[in-house]
Amino acid sequence: MDTDEAAHRLQLLLKEFTIPARRPGDGRTGTRAHPPVPLNLAVIDHITASVVEVAEHARAAAPDAGPLPAAPAGIYDWWRQSTPDLDEGAVQARETVIYRQGLEHAIAAGDHKVIRKHPCPACGTWGLFWRAAAQRAVCVNQDCTDTKGMARTWELKQLAHEHIAARQRTLKANAT
Known part of the structure; x- marks a missing residue:
């Protein structure tokens, strides 16, 4: 998964997964006092948390970064454009967060x-x-x-870190 795919997956979540799922049944339901929420709030919360995390990281590195983009999927390009002069370690950290969020977006969409x-x-x-x-x-x-003899487990941030580090090693090896 390319790191720019994180923006695509975020956009997909916003367009396709914010509509509430229909519950199976025969179509008959009890009388409700209030209509159902028109959006899937769990997905909205996920998108909001992702945007907030990116904004906090970006503003920590570049306090004078401009306003957030109107479309949530533009947040990753905005972060990269706001922090063009980061050192190698900070670039790796930024790309790791973006990649991890892309994995999180895919899992939130059901793509395991x-x-x-x-x-x-x-x-x-x-x-x-x-x-x-x-x-x-x-x-x-x-x-x-x-x-303890249990199967090893890994957090998404660990997988993202390994992926980005391997990609950077490959880029360095191919650059010579």
Whole structure:
């Protein structure tokens, strides 16, 4: 997943997943005192939290950054444009947050396959899957266990950090 895909996934969430899901049934419901909420509030909260996190990081690095973009999906380009002179470590941190948020957007949209595209940081196998209850990626390699003998689990920020670091190593190796 390209880091610009985070903006696409955020836009997809905004357009497609803010409409409340219909509940299965025969169409008959009890009388309501109030109509249902016209938006999926969990998705709206997710989008808002993502924008706020990016804005806080951007303003910490560039307090004079301009106003936030009107469209939430423009937040990542805005962050990059507001912080063009970051050192290498800060660029890696910025791109890691953007990539992690892209993974979060995909999972919020129900696309758990994005996790399978990452190798396990411990053993390097391609056996990760998303465990929704734990909100973590889990390695299915039977030899990849923690000190208690349990399958290793990874937070999205760890997967994002590994992905961005590997990409930067590749870019440096190819630049010579």
